[in-house]
Amino acid sequence: MLSEIFVEPFADMVAAPDFLMQVLWEGLVSGILYALIALGFVLIYRSSRIFNFAQGIMVVFAALTLVGLHEAGVPAWVSVVLTLGVMFVLAVVVERVVLRPLVGQPDIILFMATIGITLFLIGFGEIIFGGENKVMITQELGIPTDSVVFEPFGGLLILEQKDITAAGIAALLVIGLLLFLNKTRMGRAIRALGDDHQAAMSVGISLQTIWVLVWFIAGIIALVTGIAWGARAGVSFALEVIAYKALPVLMLGGLESISGAIVGGLMIGMLEKLFEIYWGQPLLGGNTETWFAFMLALVVLLFRPQGLFGERIIERV
């Protein structure tokens, strides 16, 4: 038994390094998507202390809008632009209708409000786009669907081009976002607002403008995530559950840290895949991916309650 847990999996890894690489790559691709969703959470949390439960449904909503528009006869790239417009309108509406009247309320109230947004978007999305599954317009967007085959160590490694594209776009998005937050005055304003609303307003930062901006950026991230994930698994409301995978990522990475979200997302993506293939399937009957991330987060929380990268909060009592 002990050898099945502690020896054989590693022996397998060494025996078939090409397969190990394949597993890691698959995990990495899921991890990128977890990280992207977590990034949306972090961005909104940092600028407003709101835990945005609606981030997951925003992914679905963005993907549905894109596919829905294309089905209605709009060219693919025009649909992308229009979808961005829809996400912007959504940001404005959320700020006007939900956030502005609730300014200054306790965090939990705002959190509840985002659950309201989630439920609204589910209902609204179903009315407009219907409840059935759709296929992401991968080819129409010009995303290549072939595979690239490598032969490391005399084995076989197959990378799908759409996954490579997704990884590339995600990386660009992250780099852009980091530059934006750290190098521009708008970024400085966003960070300032997250630290202290009153002080931020007193130096001339407009709460309203920044909130719209941040929710719009979260919408852009949602669209990118929706396209990438939709290309792998189709577009349906079931996509929303991947948003819950962002929760353990956030527990690992901390709610405040962008690099935490990225590293946490990639780690969870790869670790859950490794665990599933080398331990879960042979020993536990498989399907461990549904719970592994949460277990891992729980263990981390036991030892580092602020997450692996979160800012340590020292409170004087």
Next chain:
Amino acid sequence: MNVHLQEDLSKHTLRADDGIAKGADLLKVENISLSFGGVKAITDISFDIKKGEIRAIIGPNGAGKTSMLNVINGFYFPQQGTITFRGEKRRRARASETARDGIARTFQNIALFKGMSTLDNIMTGRITLQKRSLLWHALWKGPAEREEIEHREAVERIIDFLEIEHIRKTPVGRLPYGLQKRVELGRALAADPALLLLDEPMAGMNLEEKADMSRFILDVNQQYGTTIALIEHDMGVVMDLSDRVVVLDYGKKIGDGTPDEVRNNPDVIDAYLGVPH
């Protein structure tokens, strides 16, 4: 330090030099009333702040001093009354808008961006002065970068002035209280304000820190020509620093005048010492 400051003065006079003569009304509040539900915080208060002066607002706890500052900088909208700033009546201006008009402030319970360094905190003070927009930053770095450098220089001068060079890179959350207050003053100064509101700048400080802070406030007033309104409980400080004093009690104005006049005003004495009813 003063050489630099004067240079700064001549370079960045956009707000201090707004055509209003020294001694003329910079801000005028008239018949302001503010209530929260049934609680009246301020009742029918009028006073003015003249350009170039240090105006103190004093009064016992709960007199409505901070509420008054919050009205002036747009955190609260009064139910009644008008505010005239630089000759223009204003209606329901939000805090971010008054900041753009040149009103900067500090807070009673320090409100800094705790995760950021001293330098970044003070840089945020210049947000309203930065003209190049976000798009500029994204598309063409040159001009935006030059502008950033200019602002950085102005901020460095403030850091020199406040004698906080040694904590330039320190996250402000880690600084002791007195230094945090100084950084907060620096952030307000960075906005090059026409009117500077200070809410208890010396609360919780020891004698030495108070002396430093008093010196900074006087220097700012004299070197920059900045008009200052301050709330302070230390009467010694108030009497030494301010040109004129307005006294509030239970949301009403009970005295207004030079420190000497206020000191001898029987209503003020009653409010502070209590009277048998």
